[in-house]
Amino acid sequence: MEELIIIQKSYDLICEIEKRIEYLKNYPKLIQIRQKAYKIDDIQSKWRKKLDISRSNLKILEDDLKSKDQILNDIVNELYSGKINNIKLLETLKNKEERINKEKEVIEKEVIDIMGKIDIYTREVNKYKYKLNLIEENIEKLQSQIEEKIRIYDKKILELNKNIKNMRKEIDVEILKKYDLIRKKHKNAIVKVVNQTCSGCNLGVYLNTIDILTRKGIVECENCGRFLYIE
Structure with missing residues (x-):
């Protein structure tokens, strides 16, 4: 009878250990930290999206400025080439030069504005990246601790099952x-x-x-x- 009692208590202990393992596999604190990581990652992704859009817009504006610089360069070369004798044509070229310079000023202001936004977005991305890295380190550390506990529990279950098997041999x-x-x-x-x-x-x-x-x-x-x- 004593062996049966020990066997039953061993089965009960195995059941309790399995519950602990299941609890650890769905550890509330780990789930909570992961949810926090998802939220931070989502916020970082939104800032990243704004940053990528701003960088793309900056590239478009810079290409536009290069294009206008080339046009201005062509106008200046033509104006001072000494080959134009038509006053009306000269006035047209000067008006075009003035118009493009004004357009450049507008674009340059937009560039400054976008560069300011890029600076803000970059800081936000880096801020949340740093937060996310810290949380991921905590997750990794906690996950490692959980896995170690589960390994210990698994080993204990193996020992209990081995003892149960040996004791069963002694019972009628x-x-x-x-x-x-x-x-x-x-x-x-x-x-x-x-x-x-x-x-x-x-x-x-x-x-x-x-x-x-x-x-x-x-x-x-x-x-x-x-x-x-x-x-």
Whole structure:
């Protein structure tokens, strides 16, 4: 009977350890930190998107400035080439030069504005990148601790199963068969009698049953069929 009690307690412990493992696999703190990381990553992505758009717009403006510089260069070369004698054509070229210079001023202001935004967006991206790196380090550290605990628990389960296997060899085959059948119906196949009550079904145990239990050391509950024992 003592071996059965130890086996039952070992099964109970395995069940408890498996619950702990399942809890660790869905560790609330780790889930919470990961959710925080997702939020920060989302914020960083939004700033990154703004930064990428601004950089693309800056490239367009810079290309536009280069194009206008080339046009101005061509106009200046033409104006001062000495080959133009037509006053109307000269005025047209000068007006065009003035118009393009004004357009350049507008673009240059836009460039300054965008460069300011790029500076802001870059700082925000780097700020959230730093925060994300710190959180990811915490996640990695916590994940490592969890995995180590799970490894220890897995090792403990292996040891318990090994001990159970060895103890089962020492128990009468018929009793063991009955025990295994009871375990299929009830989580706890062997339970303690407390105050003349079965702690499995919480129903009273007859005095003659307790007498038999005292003499034989093993008996079944008349109500639930579990093995009973007295400490």
